[in-house]
Amino acid sequence: MEENKKYTVSVYTENNIGILNRLSAIFLKRHINIESMTVSKSEIENVHRFTFVVIVTEIQIKKVVGQLEKQIEVIGAFYHTEDEIIYQETAMFKLSNEYLYDENIQSKLKFRRAQIVTITERWFVIEASGLKEDIDNMYEKLKPYGLLQFVRSGRIAITRPKMAISELLIEN
Amino acid sequence: METLKKEIKTEKLIKKTKISGAEAVIKCLLEEGVDLVYGYPGGAIMPVYDELFKYKSQLHHVLTRHEQGATHAAQGFARVTGKTGVVFATSGPGATNIVTGIADAQIDSTPLVCITGQVSSHLLGSDAFQETDIVGISTPVTKWNYQITKASEIPEILAKAFYIAKSGRPGPVLVDITKDAQFEEVDFSYKKCEKIRSYKAVPKLDFEKIQEAANLINSAKKPFIVWGQGVILGKSEKEFKDFIEKTDIPSASTVLGLSALETKHRLNVGMVGMHGNYAPNVLTNECDVLIAIGMRFDDRVTGNLNTYAKQAKIIHFEIDPSEIDKNVKTDVAVLGNVKETLTEILKFVDKGNHKNWLNEFTKLYQIEYETIIKNQFNPSKNGLTMGEVINKINKETKGDAIIVSDVGQHQMFACRYADFITTRSNVTSGGLGTMGFALPAAIGAKMGQPNREVIAVIGDGGYQMTIQELGTILQTNVAVKIVVLNNSFLGMVRQWQELFFDKRYASTIMTNPDFVKIAEGYGIEANRVESRGDLNSAIQKMVASKSSYFLEVVIEKEDNIFPMIPTGASVSDIRLS
Numbered sequence: 001m002e003e004n005k006k007y008t009v010s011v012y013t014e015n016n017i018g019i020l021n022r023l024s025a026i027f028l029k030r031h032i033n034i035e036s037m038t039v040s041k042s043e044i045e046n047v048h049r050f051t052f053v054v055i056v057t058e059i060q061i062k063k064v065v066g067q068l069e070k071q072i073e074v075i076g077a078f079y080h081t082e083d084e085i086i087y088q089e090t091a092m093f094k095l096s097n098e099y100l101y102d103e104n105i106q107s108k109l110k111f112r113r114a115q116i117v118t119i120t121e122r123w124f125v126i127e128a129s130g131l132k133e134d135i136d137n138m139y140e141k142l143k144p145y146g147l148l149q150f151v152r153s154g155r156i157a158i159t160r161p162k163m164a165i166s167e168l169l170i171e172n
Numbered sequence: 173m174e175t176l177k178k179e180i181k182t183e184k185l186i187k188k189t190k191i192s193g194a195e196a197v198i199k200c201l202l203e204e205g206v207d208l209v210y211g212y213p214g215g216a217i218m219p220v221y222d223e224l225f226k227y228k229s230q231l232h233h234v235l236t237r238h239e240q241g242a243t244h245a246a247q248g249f250a251r252v253t254g255k256t257g258v259v260f261a262t263s264g265p266g267a268t269n270i271v272t273g274i275a276d277a278q279i280d281s282t283p284l285v286c287i288t289g290q291v292s293s294h295l296l297g298s299d300a301f302q303e304t305d306i307v308g309i310s311t312p313v314t315k316w317n318y319q320i321t322k323a324s325e326i327p328e329i330l331a332k333a334f335y336i337a338k339s340g341r342p343g344p345v346l347v348d349i350t351k352d353a354q355f356e357e358v359d360f361s362y363k364k365c366e367k368i369r370s371y372k373a374v375p376k377l378d379f380e381k382i383q384e385a386a387n388l389i390n391s392a393k394k395p396f397i398v399w400g401q402g403v404i405l406g407k408s409e410k411e412f413k414d415f416i417e418k419t420d421i422p423s424a425s426t427v428l429g430l431s432a433l434e435t436k437h438r439l440n441v442g443m444v445g446m447h448g449n450y451a452p453n454v455l456t457n458e459c460d461v462l463i464a465i466g467m468r469f470d471d472r473v474t475g476n477l478n479t480y481a482k483q484a485k486i487i488h489f490e491i492d493p494s495e496i497d498k499n500v501k502t503d504v505a506v507l508g509n510v511k512e513t514l515t516e517i518l519k520f521v522d523k524g525n526h527k528n529w530l531n532e533f534t535k536l537y538q539i540e541y542e543t544i545i546k547n548q549f550n551p552s553k554n555g556l557t558m559g560e561v562i563n564k565i566n567k568e569t570k571g572d573a574i575i576v577s578d579v580g581q582h583q584m585f586a587c588r589y590a591d592f593i594t595t596r597s598n599v600t601s602g603g604l605g606t607m608g609f610a611l612p613a614a615i616g617a618k619m620g621q622p623n624r625e626v627i628a629v630i631g632d633g634g635y636q637m638t639i640q641e642l643g644t645i646l647q648t649n650v651a652v653k654i655v656v657l658n659n660s661f662l663g664m665v666r667q668w669q670e671l672f673f674d675k676r677y678a679s680t681i682m683t684n685p686d687f688v689k690i691a692e693g694y695g696i697e698a699n700r701v702e703s704r705g706d707l708n709s710a711i712q713k714m715v716a717s718k719s720s721y722f723l724e725v726v727i728e729k730e731d732n733i734f735p736m737i738p739t740g741a742s743v744s745d746i747r748l749s
Binding site (some may be wrong): 013015016017018022023025028029062063066067069070072073074075089 | 307308311312315316317318319368369370371443492493494497498742
């Protein structure tokens with residue numbers, strides 16, 4: 001049995017209603033849990049980019065990508081291993097103002113690229129970006145202060161190798 | 173400024189007229205050459221039906237008795253003609269009723285365009301009367317689907333729908349149109365869709381792969397071909413025959429590939445798969461090069477993948493890249509329409525001679541003939557067998573009938589024993605195994621090929637799943653011949669219960685109505701045969717009839733279909749009894 005690994009899947013699609021449903025159905029059909037998902041515009045006008053993270057075998061991910069690619073409105077689908085991408089996630093933590101000047105918190109903010117983005121009379125919000133592990137780490141440290149809210153985005157990733165989407169569009 | 177002038181010129185050339193969205197739908201169909209639609213009206217698609225009334229001289233609508241029947245009829249039509257089948261249904265239950273047919277068309281690569289009415293756009297998502305999210309529901313079983321909420325989208329989307337349904341690997345497309353979009357006025361102009369930037373219908377030919385495949389084939393001592401429906405869908409029957417005749421390679425069909433090559437061709441070694449022929453199944457595990465052409469290694473074909481053709485190099489001719497390595501790892505994948513790839517490879521393959529290898533197939537056929545086929549055609553028991561009925565049909569139709577089979581034992585008997593001499597003559601629900609498929613599909617098949625004999629072979633179970641379509645036959649006078657092989661059992665499930673569940677016949681015994689009276693109630697001439705002596709003349713009478721005809725043949729109750737590859741077993745462990 002081949003072992004499960006974490007794969008990031010990039011899917012470039014036309015910007016139409018219902019594509020999310022069509023793509024997620026392909027994971028559902030094979031009983032694969034989507035660990036995280038992000039949709040945004042891409043470097044090409046009117047082309048959207050989906051980033052999925054799944055934990056499966058390489059044989060499985062190849063088949064899934066083949067079926068994603070087959071969908072009419074998918075321009076290109078690719079899968080990447082962890083070492084082929086630069087990736088990160090963003091998180092926000094909402095805390096009570098009583099900790100705003102807490103030295104411990106201040107020192108934790110020195111963590112890579114964390115910053116306070118909003119302060120009101122009662123609460124403030126810290127935003128942090130990084131690897132999932134970094135954010136997990138930050139979460140553990142801030143948890144004792146009583147997190148009023150916590151949210152984390154799905155993974156976004158840029159690949160080291162080229163993804164020739166523009167070429168695909170011209171070719172077709 | 174030069175460019176601007178040109179643009180103005182083209183604008184003038186395209187004639188524009190303001191019409192309703194509903195009329196635009198009809199005009200789009202006419203532009204696509206559609207003259208036959210299957211469907212069922214209802215609230216949300218009434219504007220389209222109203223236009224249909226005006227256009228009835230150009231666009232013929234067949235009112236089926238259930239929306240599922242409309243989809244299967246459209247499938248039958250598409251399968252025998254190679255054209256795209258068109259279905260109309262209303263929103264809500266109308267739309268959900270077509271899902272089975274769509275799923276069937278998806279898995280069997282049948283081109284369909286299904287147009288559903290939808291509640292008005294301002295009501296979307298409000299749980300309005302007869303509202304259902306058919307786009308959401310049909311997503312996993314359509315090649316493409318789309319919801320139109322503005323009349324202006326109709327021409328472009330329908331053009332896309334027809335292009336997608338038919339091009340590349342065909343499949344069903346659903347277009348859902350809100351009622352307000354059907355009423356809204358639109359400047360109508362139509363342009364056929366010829367490409368979609370995100371969709372590659374046919375992969376580019378790779379000449380290196382063709383050469384590689386040719387080299388493998390030329391060096392093979394025991395090459396073996398398994399072909400599928402891709403040969404028919406690619407309209408490449410001739411190229412396929414040229415290829416096998418030049419290379420002299422024994423060839424076997426999948427269920428859906430049947431009739432692409434005449435049954436009696438000297439290189440046709442039968443059918444592979446769970447109830448296929450003994451020789452091609454056993455020798456799959458002895459060939460040195462397995463050449464798969466337009467087929468997808470379905471589990472009913474391969475049995476246990478871990479023991480499937482492990483000794484062989486695999487060449488896969490396929491139009492859909494996602495099928496490559498999906499089930500069976502290939503050594504050489506030749507992507508493209510088989511019409512093109514077979515034309516190319518024919519230039520590079522040597523003239524072959526595989527007489528000894530072919531003899532091995534003949535030897536195993538003899539074993540199958542002695543243990544199974546002989547008893548089917550000339551049974552020693554009193555009870556009639558399904559095999560002998562199919563054999564008699566062959567004789568009376570000289571193998572030139574379109575055989576539309578349902579799902580179950582009778583289907584496997586029909587596929588195993590029907591003689592085909594013309595392509596597109598085997599219409600059956602292969603991938604989905606949809607009971608109830610045959611009666612409506614036969615109606616569509618007869619309408620698609622009115623000059624050919626169309627015989628629906630159905631079990632007593634499946635017949636009652638869409639029996640209401642007798643009403644469609646009554647109303648349209650379509651001359652479909654119906655043979656119900658009645659063993660008063662859900663035969664295939666009963667066989668599995670006998671073999672694998674210690675004969676615990678849970679819910680497989682059928683108490684059936686008087687089928688002859690039912691057919692007669694619908695104005696269809698009907699007959700019942702219970703003994704061997706009457707079979708010949710009954711089938712003769714049925715075939716001679718110029719109108720629709722119903723024949724019930726009472727079959728031996730507990731007959732089994734053999735050979736059989738039990739689930740999870742290897743193809744070479746096929747059982748003869």
